[in-house]
Amino acid sequence: MAFTPPLEKYAGKIREVVIGKGDKVVKLGGHNAMPGCIFDGDFPNLPKIALEVFDSAPEDWAPEAIKPYEDVVNDPVAWAKKAVDVYNAELVCLHLKSTDPNGENVGADEAAQLAKKVSDSISVPLIVLGSGNAEKDGEVAAKVCEVCAGQNLLVGLAVEDNYKKIGAAAIGYGHCVAAQSPIDVNLAKQLNILLDNLGVPLDKIVMEPSTGALGYGIEYTYSVMERIELAALSQNDDKMQLPIMNIMAVETWKTREAKLDVDAEPTFGDLSKRGILWEAMTAVDLILSGTSLLIMRHPEAVRLTKEIIEELYLGK
Amino acid sequence: MGLTGIQIYKLLPKTNCKECGEPTCLAFAMKLAAGKAELAKCPYVSDEAKEQLSEASAPPIRGITLGTGENAFKIGEEVVLYRHEKTFVNQPGYGILITDTMDDTEVEAKIKRLNEMFFERVGLTLTADFAALKNESGDPSKFESLTQKVMGLTQKALVLISENVDALSAAGKVAKDRRPLLYAATKENADQVGALAKELGVPVAAKANGLDELIELSEKLTSIGLKDIVLDPGNRKLKDLYADLHFHRRAALKDKFKPLGFPFITFPNEMTDDPMKEALYAAIFVAKYAGLIVLSDLDAHRMLPLTVQRLNIYTDPQRPMIMEQGIYEINKPDKSSPVLLTTNFALTYFIVSAEIEASRVPSWLLVMDTEGLSVLTAWSAGKFVADAIAPFVKKSGIEEKVDHRNIIIPGYVAQISGELEEELGGDWKVVLGTREASDIPAFLRTYASKG
Ligand code: SF4
Numbered sequence: 152m153a154f155t156p157p158l159e160k161y162a163g164k165i166r167e168v169v170i171g172k173g174d175k176v177v178k179l180g181g182h183n184a185m186p187g188c189i190f191d192g193d194f195p196n197l198p199k200i201a202l203e204v205f206d207s208a209p210e211d212w213a214p215e216a217i218k219p220y221e222d223v224v225n226d227p228v229a230w231a232k233k234a235v236d237v238y239n240a241e242l243v244c245l246h247l248k249s250t251d252p253n254g255e256n257v258g259a260d261e262a263a264q265l266a267k268k269v270s271d272s273i274s275v276p277l278i279v280l281g282s283g284n285a286e287k288d289g290e291v292a293a294k295v296c297e298v299c300a301g302q303n304l305l306v307g308l309a310v311e312d313n314y315k316k317i318g319a320a321a322i323g324y325g326h327c328v329a330a331q332s333p334i335d336v337n338l339a340k341q342l343n344i345l346l347d348n349l350g351v352p353l354d355k356i357v358m359e360p361s362t363g364a365l366g367y368g369i370e371y372t373y374s375v376m377e378r379i380e381l382a383a384l385s386q387n388d389d390k391m392q393l394p395i396m397n398i399m400a401v402e403t404w405k406t407r408e409a410k411l412d413v414d415a416e417p418t419f420g421d422l423s424k425r426g427i428l429w430e431a432m433t434a435v436d437l438i439l440s441g442t443s444l445l446i447m448r449h450p451e452a453v454r455l456t457k458e459i460i461e462e463l464y465l466g467k
Numbered sequence: 468m469g470l471t472g473i474q475i476y477k478l479l480p481k482t483n484c485k486e487c488g489e490p491t492c493l494a495f496a497m498k499l500a501a502g503k504a505e506l507a508k509c510p511y512v513s514d515e516a517k518e519q520l521s522e523a524s525a526p527p528i529r530g531i532t533l534g535t536g537e538n539a540f541k542i543g544e545e546v547v548l549y550r551h552e553k554t555f556v557n558q559p560g561y562g563i564l565i566t567d568t569m570d571d572t573e574v575e576a577k578i579k580r581l582n583e584m585f586f587e588r589v590g591l592t593l594t595a596d597f598a599a600l601k602n603e604s605g606d607p608s609k610f611e612s613l614t615q616k617v618m619g620l621t622q623k624a625l626v627l628i629s630e631n632v633d634a635l636s637a638a639g640k641v642a643k644d645r646r647p648l649l650y651a652a653t654k655e656n657a658d659q660v661g662a663l664a665k666e667l668g669v670p671v672a673a674k675a676n677g678l679d680e681l682i683e684l685s686e687k688l689t690s691i692g693l694k695d696i697v698l699d700p701g702n703r704k705l706k707d708l709y710a711d712l713h714f715h716r717r718a719a720l721k722d723k724f725k726p727l728g729f730p731f732i733t734f735p736n737e738m739t740d741d742p743m744k745e746a747l748y749a750a751i752f753v754a755k756y757a758g759l760i761v762l763s764d765l766d767a768h769r770m771l772p773l774t775v776q777r778l779n780i781y782t783d784p785q786r787p788m789i790m791e792q793g794i795y796e797i798n799k800p801d802k803s804s805p806v807l808l809t810t811n812f813a814l815t816y817f818i819v820s821a822e823i824e825a826s827r828v829p830s831w832l833l834v835m836d837t838e839g840l841s842v843l844t845a846w847s848a849g850k851f852v853a854d855a856i857a858p859f860v861k862k863s864g865i866e867e868k869v870d871h872r873n874i875i876i877p878g879y880v881a882q883i884s885g886e887l888e889e890e891l892g893g894d895w896k897v898v899l900g901t902r903e904a905s906d907i908p909a910f911l912r913t914y915a916s917k918g
Binding site for chain 1: 549550588614678679682689704705706707709710713714717718721722743744746747750751754755766767768769770771772773775776779780782784788813814817818821823826840843844847867881882899903904905906908
């Protein structure tokens with residue numbers, strides 16, 4: 152009696168979200184099975200990787216993370232170009248960190264102009280995120296939408312406190328919304344419903360479930376994502392059938408494991424590889440739990456992650 | 468797992484003789500179903516019923532113990548596909564590959580890493596579990612002497628790798644009291660290796676080309692009376708092995724398919740020459756269904772993330788996201804130790820407490836109920852502001868625990884410093900802490916040294 156592999160067929164399917172315009176287009180989602188389970192269903196789009204660019208030179212980065220970008224950290228446009236041309240980023244994620252009202256408090260206009268400049272100078276789609284201050288992010292994102300009208304960027308972060316502003320601007324100027332909810336299946340769904348009610352098409356939203364790094368809450372993110380994907384696929388819950396993105400590099404590279412050298416932590420081993428592995432392993436966990444888009448930092452971690460994706464899905 | 472009380476009742480003698488201590492056979496059956504009684508208490512169950520009952524109550528994936536004493540570890544017995552359904556049960560073992568063609572220095576260095584690899588995290592000790600000894604030379608006597616040597620160097624569990632029956636037999640006899648895993652019975656040698664495992668009374672692995680052949684082998688080993696079996700489908704490509712591991716877990720749990728109801732052994736060391744890639748494969752197999760993971764080496768920079776990965780995937784998914792409000796002692800604080808304040812969002816707490824712990828500075832951590840919101844969110848929601856924090860601090864009882872009146876607040880809420888000092892009154896001073904948790908150790912060390 153030959154063994155018949157037990158397959159899982161689901162009623163539901165994740166929506167396909169298209170980011171970018173013209174020949175600068177990346178598609179997310181579209182799958183109808185759990186991560187890596189190509190024997191169960193179809194994965195028209197494999198998980199994508201965006202590289203980070205910051206609007207001002209980072210001050211507290213691990214030396215290992217800075218090294219690949221040393222020559223461009225003061226010039227976001229050059230940084231973005233390097234990410235694409237040298238490190239093969241599939242998308243670029245611009246963090247408008249200096250708009251933070253508790254920091255440099257750069258205005259929305261200036262930030263939006265920068266976003267446009269970056270977008271215009273790269274050959275891949277752009278993601279634009281604020282500083283994490285909900286109110287200001289709303290203002291900045293709205294301006295970015297306006298200035299980059301029609302480019303179909305992925306703009307965020309829309310959260311409960313600012314989703315109306317960002318949602319409305321995204322509808323008005325033709326962009327996608329990155330929506331972040333606090334690490335909970337129901338809250339993720341609720342934000343999707345709010346955006347839907349506002350009129351944002353569900354195939355223009357990407358969910359960010361709140362991402363923890365390996366050792367710092369990855370297990371929560373992992374299970375929330377598995378539950379979202381399962382609800383979307385097996386319960387055919389259409390408010391959950393959106394691709395998931397993870398803003399993960401920021402989280403991984405602030406851990407002490409990615410930062411402290413062997414002098415500070417004699418048992419931790421080679422720092423130059425440890426930080427990269429911390430990022431790549433976090434990425435792998437997110438792939439296994441259902442991400443469609445990873446925001447990453449170190450080119451070597453990206454290379455490893457990409458190879459894992461290709462081996463897992465394409466058998467390379 | 469398990470039959471219902473009624474199903475069990477049908478297998479009992481139904482004489483209600485009460486010798487089991489229960490008034491009726493049905494009552495006994497109910498207790499059995501609930502796991503509150505031992506079948507052995509009924510002297511009259513037939514052998515046939517016994518067999519059926521023990522089979523039905525066995526876990527769908529058999530638990531296998533390798534090693535002995537405090538170095539023993541168990542794998543298998545998993546009952547779910549996804550960790551949010553129920554905590555994963557037995558963490559997979561990590562092992563280091565050592566061959567009988569390595570020179571003594573290399574063998575000793577590797578065993579040293581196995582013995583000494585150890586990280587402390589949230590009060591837990593993270594270690595590696597076994598040495599995988601490989602008969603690379605093909606020479607049984609070399610394999611035997613390697614096994615002998617390693618037995619003298621470590622108390623950890625062993626996996627003995629050879630397809631040469633003589634070599635396995637020689638090494639197995641040396642190591643049998645250590646409860647090693649014999650790897651592997653193949654299509655060619657299954658009868659002899661199976662007989663050897665039976666004779667030595669140790670677990671045995673079946674290695675095949677693909678699942679169909681693996682199922683045949685597993686059935687064969689079972690038919691000669693072996694129970695402690697570990698499986699290797701032979702695939703060394705990620706895509707194929709990932710599929711095999713899924714089919715194994717699904718078939719065992721959902722279809723109660725016995726031939727695949729054993730833990731799997733994986734060999735990331737044979738899948739790549741790139742150590743970083745090897746670590747990522749291992750991380751995947753931790754999450755997706757391996758019981759044993761063989762690595763080429765145990766370098767600290769790879770084992771730190773890998774042991775944390777295993778810890779994270781195998782934690783209780785029900786662990787709440789909210790911490791209880793109160794005073795948390797870290798590194799055994801005393802009356803002069805610093806007092807830090809944070810919110811009760813579990814992730815915030817984990818990160819902050821891990822950093823304080825890492826600083827080795829004895830400290831008091833005040834965790835305030837902000838309904839599970841992180842520092843910035845709680846502040847903007849008006850829950851982590853001066854007139855809420857002050858009463859909490861005063862009522863917390865910290866004033867009795869320390870003889871100073873300094874409180875360190877998160878750097879992100881610098882703006883509340885003045886107002887908080889006012890609200891707290893008395894001698895209270897507010898000290899501005901760091902914005903990022905990762906800067907806490909440096910901050911605390913400087914702070915503590917200033918006194
Ligand atoms: S001892 Fe056995 S036969 Fe007697 S009452 Fe108990 S279950 Fe029934």
